[in-house]
Amino acid sequence: MSELQERMPYVAAFPEALGTGIIVRSAQTISPVLQRDLQSLIDEYDATLSRFRTDSLVGLMAAATCGGSFDFPDWTLPLFDLYDALDAASRGAIDPCVGEDLIRLGYGADMTFTIEPDAHEHTGSIHGRPTWRSDVERHGTTLVTRRAVHLDFGACGKGYLVDLLARRLRQSVGSDLLIDAGGDMTVSVADAAQPVTIGLEDPADASNAVGIAHMADGSLCASAPSRRHWGAAHRLHHLLNAIDGLPAHRVAASWVAVPRSATTLPDRSGVPAGTATGTVADATFSAFPTAIADGLATALFVTEPDRLAEYVAFSCALLTPDRRVILSRWFPGRFFTA
Template sequence: MADFAGATCAPVTLAVVVLPIPHSLRINIDTVPKTSIHRGFTLNSLQGKTAHHNPHPEPPSPQPSAGSTMRAMTGLAERLPHVAAFPEALGTGLLLHTDVALDDGLSNCIDMFISTYEAALSRFKDDSTVGRMRTATHGGTFDFPDWALGLFGLYDQLFASTNGTIDPCVGEDLIRLGYDESYSFTPAPDAAEHAGAIHGRAVWSADVERHGTTLITHSPVALDFGACGKGYLVDLLAGMLGDGAGHPQPIQYVIDAGGDLLVHTDEPITIALEDPADPANAVGTVEISHGAFCASSPSRRHWSDAAGHQLHHLLNAIDGLPVDDVAATWVAVTPPSSAITTKTSTHGSNASTTANRDTDDSSNTVAAHVPVTLADGLATALFTTPATQLRAHFPFECAILNANRTAAQSPNFPGGFFYTLMYEIISITSSGAFPRVDRWVAPPQSATLTAPLGEGSRV
């Protein structure tokens, strides 16, 4: 997947079901048998707390305390007994579950690369390359590492496929809204008057000239790669596992970056879908054995302005304001079986061996080589862009929980909502009407892993 020679160490229809999810019908994760569930990985956020004015979440821990709401991950712990924790990664932490122990050299290499990654892409570091772009009065030429090519390429595709609603130049809007490098969460008084492309903020396609991994600007530009950056790190680390694990057989692993998961196991992992209204509850489950699974929600990273309006980090880049009609999204991307350990220096030069007929070759290549990056970006894009529009460009499955507690899912989503409705594969009509469906089914009620809803990371 990744070539680390230059790194520190080496028109589609969407079948849906729309349903209200009453609070009385949600499943409490704590009622699931204690031997079959793992409650995510951030202790603080999974104890019912939000990230409201909490820029420093507790680091992940492979050994949850007895008093926390986490439960022993017996099933997964037996299958993947070795856990490497990187508690400072991107400000949210990262856990690597493997079936064989990683040698110290590889663990150190991963740790060093995480630092290298942040030194290039973090907008919270003044001395990062992104930080220098933000403070360059007259712009300049900024060279990023070769491994950043895949990230920039996907942002090109997301910008085009969302008509500009996903744009890394949204960093300026986040800063104006208070999500700045000091985590002030204090919006500028005139934030709304200057937010978004409609008010003249820089845009990725016009104000950032890209030549491979070199970005050229002519004025200060505040980039934020948070929509895809955490997922991209996971993909690059998976490449390191394939390249440097040093074992005769491919290792099994789960990389857990707090809402962004990459699963590579012989048997499926059951993942609970966290309820954005209550982290102690799940609204459904999925089963994944090979591929990426990412979640996004404003539930863990939100704050208020002086007038009491709720703000969060999931913005529409056109107007620069938080999206308020979506509560949570979940995206699954399944690459070809060989793609997890396939090396490529461009993250886009080797064509996928399995093509989705509804998408072009380049998007299938992205899914093959950077599946978590794609899932991460799409989980954000679903806040601003209809799923049918995105599925015309990318191969993925998704589930969406709207702010009004209605939900939708694509036909091959690898799971479903609890107490959902039986439905047939019926296309969304051009008017957006949905068929009437009224037959209830009972959900499975166990999970080995929770997909915590993502919060803002340090990129």
């Protein structure tokens, strides 16, 4: 039995969650009642935000050619606030309206992975595709549109679900737990001197690790195009720059670590870079470190780390296409020879 299995012997698995599966480990028993509660949360999340379901709220927005008013559950408020901040921090390169670009490039609900003939004439905000800031009017958790809008919350949606599950779990089984959602992970252990060791997957070989990280109380998220790519020479993938709607290729993989007590992203829409605004208390999503780490791991493909660091305290590691490793200060891990 591994050290992790000894420390957290109780396991609950949700293999169908978000298409990648979620595994929960805990030092205390995860009761059948709690497992059903977690599954209900996962089902509600999918029925609300999945762009692969025509009956989800996101699916209904995509089908509303003349737009409409769509009331989302209260629990979506921090997620929407986080996208407001990521949109501002990335200057529009991170935008949930990128779902339309993904469909044009072949990554739609039908999973054809066939690019539309005129895709490059329409992808991205530069070609008039709807944007989160201009085409989605938001009143709390109510979204109002004037035309069909194809939303994709993949940049930080999986991490947000991990945080929602972690909140439910801590109320029942305490803080000794680990949630792994296929690259998005949150960890909390009673003894900070004994952190959990996490392998950092090689984007060129999923069976190999390029390094290890150590986490005791926080979230670690990875992003790479290696698991979702298609087309000639695998040049198409799901990590797009929302401005031109095309896959980003300057980074091969990213890892972001955010402590559970996140110091994070006040609303800086329209505020010049370097201008101090807001506090952690102003941000409704500061209690969602996995969502923040997930969003930043994606944003690093299209935004410089220094730009993002103006908005949030985090540490990161980047692997470039030529196998160079770039480490920020305080990143809780080390790399082998890449």
